[in-house]
Amino acid sequence: MSLIRVILSLIFPPLAVIDKGCGSVLIVFILTLCGWIPGVIGALIILNKQN
DSSP: OOHHHHHHHHHOHHHHTGGGOHHHHHHHHHHHHHOHHHHHHHHHHHHHTTO
């Protein structure tokens, strides 16, 4: 997980997971609509699972 991805997930979470697939982007987008913090947490979890 790079520093740029972490910063991007704090600013706009769906954009941070754009290369992880349509499902991940959709899930993070819906979480972001529910609230900014759930979107950030979802994006960080998805980014952390790539390792």
